[in-house]
Amino acid sequence: MELVTIPTQHAKGKVWLVGAGPGDADLLTMKAYRLLKSADVVLYDALVSDDILALINDDAELIAVGKRAGKHSASQSEINQLLVTKAFTRKNVVRLKGGDPFIFGRGGEELQTLVEAEVEFEVVPGITAASGASAYAGIPLTHRDYAQGVSFITGHCKLEDRFVNWQSYANPNNTLVVYMGILNANIISQGLIDAGRSPNTPVAIISKATSSEQQRFIGQLDGLDKLANDAKLQMPALMIIGEVVKLADSLHWFKQQAFEDVTAHSAIR
Known part of the structure; x- marks a missing residue:
């Protein structure tokens, strides 16, 4: 696993690893919808649909970190570092992934980073x-x-x-x-x-x-x-x-x- 810089103080925020489903906004879980409405920052993948992004509250910071074949995108180590950094500076951090985060979504890898950094987290499954x-x-x-x-x-x-x-x-x-x-x-x-x-x-x-x-x-x-x-x-x-x-x-x-x-x-x- 890539090395991540971990602040010395305790994290003030929490990360929710949220599955956005296959694209249709109506297929979001109610829990995912509530979290998008209360998030302080949302790190989202390229496969998250525009209809779902439109549901995020207007005050949230949006960060595109999606990886697509043949296109410039954030590396996994950069995403891991962002998750830790945002968890130490913001309250409600949503990591929004297309489909389900535990099925070819590298959700497990990102949670391992949060465990190492002692950041509290929850997983919200999505329709794969x-x-x-x-x-x-x-x-x-x-x-x-x-x-x-x-x-x-x-x-x-x-x-x-x-x-x-x-x-x-x-x-x-x-x-x-x-x-x-x-x-x-x-x-x-x-x-x-x-x-x-x-x-x-x-x-x-x-x-x-x-x-x-x-x-x-x-x-x-x-x-x-x-x-x-x-x-x-x-x-x-x-x-x-x-x-x-x-x-x-x-x-x-x-x-x-x-x-x-x-x-x-x-x-x-």
């Missing part, structure tokens, strides 16, 4: 992107007829340089959800196919989930890379791989004016 995207796309992550389990993995690492046990994700009776995997779509699809997963496995990419700009890109595993490179695809986006994607058309309920589906293969219907 997998739950929000699947629900708004009409794709249940588990279903007695299609999937008896579900796995969450992150695909933003340099997958070509590290070992991934694709065999553990090749079970056709399990759903696989991939966070931050768009840039590695070809590696992900090839790894799963080589491990024995059928090339015809249904897949979906959900773009800007739960927002008025949500899109569903639906196809097959052997065409995942093509879906990921569609010119209409906007970030953030999440992949769902598995037989449950067959239910997307019949269970799709979210009908915003700007909602658009892009189906690459009709064979999965």
Whole structure:
């Protein structure tokens, strides 16, 4: 863990690690909403929607610390230092993260820093992107007829340089959800196919989930890379791989004016 400068006096404030959910402001918990209204300072990620930022009280100090691929952003050590510094100088500090802070959100790392600095904290869970995207796309992550389990993995690492046990994700009776995997779509699809997963496995990419700009890109595993490179695809986006994607058309309920589906293969219907 990165070294953080810790003031000698006791912290006067407290940090709330808050999950902002997948984007729709109506999906915030009531506790998260109350904290945004009483915060003295809010450190927020790039994936927090404008609608949620608009709920923060006007007197709060807002600090953007989001990390996005290919763009300049605050380092994790800088974020950790800010959390400690603000906790020693302000009363109510909210660390606002997209989705849930404990699912690929580095929430645990930030809390370790607060423990070391003896800063009081609480965790407020949020709806993770997998739950929000699947629900708004009409794709249940588990279903007695299609999937008896579900796995969450992150695909933003340099997958070509590290070992991934694709065999553990090749079970056709399990759903696989991939966070931050768009840039590695070809590696992900090839790894799963080589491990024995059928090339015809249904897949979906959900773009800007739960927002008025949500899109569903639906196809097959052997065409995942093509879906990921569609010119209409906007970030953030999440992949769902598995037989449950067959239910997307019949269970799709979210009908915003700007909602658009892009189906690459009709064979999965």
